[in-house]
Amino acid sequence: MFNFRTDLASERREIYQKANNLEQIDGIDTEMEEINENIKVERVKITNEGGEKAIGKPIGNYITIDIKKLKIAQEEEISKASEVLTNELKKIVDNYIDKQGEILVVGLGNIYVTPDALGPKVINEIEVTRHIIRYLPQYVEEGTRMVSAISPGVLRNNRN
Numbered sequence: 001m002f003n004f005r006t007d008l009a010s011e012r013r014e015i016y017q018k019a020n021n022l023e024q025i026d027g028i029d030t031e032m033e034e035i036n037e038n039i040k041v042e043r044v045k046i047t048n049e050g051g052e053k054a055i056g057k058p059i060g061n062y063i064t065i066d067i068k069k070l071k072i073a074q075e076e077e078i079s080k081a082s083e084v085l086t087n088e089l090k091k092i093v094d095n096y097i098d099k100q101g102e103i104l105v106v107g108l109g110n111i112y113v114t115p116d117a118l119g120p121k122v123i124n125e126i127e128v129t130r131h132i133i134r135y136l137p138q139y140v141e142e143g144t145r146m147v148s149a150i151s152p153g154v155l156r157n158n159r160n
Contacts, residue, residue, distance in 0.1 A: 004055070009044040009062035012055035027051025035084055038068040038077060063088050100145060102130070107151035116154070123151040 004012050013028055027050035031043040044062040046052055052059050065088065067073070067081050097103065105126050109119030130146040132139060 008064055009046070009055060009057050010042045010064040012057065013044055016055050025051060025054050028054065036080065038073070039081055039084055040066045041084060041088065042066070061092075063092075100143075102146040102148065105147065105149040107149065108154065109151075110154050111151075120151040120153070123149050 004015060006012060006015070010030075013025060013030065016022070017025060027046060027048035029045040029047060031045075033041045033043075035041060042064045044064070046055070046057055046059045046062070048059065065081070065084055069077075070081070073081070093103065105123065107119035107121070107123030107126075110116040111120040126147065126149045128147055128149050129140065129144055130148045133144060133146050
């Protein structure tokens with residue numbers, strides 16, 4: 001397998017293509033969508049073992065949302081990025097979970113380390129409904145999906 005320094009399927013695909021002077025990698029389909037000048041969505045689909053071996057990622061679908069100038073983005077641009085992420089997550093849920101299937105959201109990360117804090121912070125914004133549907137169904141709108149959430153944190157090994 002090729003030695004990669006990134007975990008993103010989109011970057012691995014690009015590196016492998018350039019290193020092997022390829023237009024296309026057998027077993028990998030790519031779709032690029034430019035939302036606007038600052039937001040691009042790249043979908044990489046690994047369809048067989050050849051694609052899996054080429055970039056070292058399991059067969060599956062990988063989505064990268066590239067947001068330029070996020071540090072200086074204004075409210076409108078942040079809202080647009082949020083909308084794009086929401087739409088991608090909805091597609092995933094609709095493709096893999098039936099309309100009333102339960103969902104568990106796991107906010108993995110370390111709340112005390114800024115680059116790793118997104119998972120735990122997102123959990124605080126999730127509308128958890130499982131307990132309400134189970135114990136107070138009369139207060140829940142018909143068709144509401146059961147959603148559970150957990151933020152387990154991460155452990156650190158103190159050994160050198």
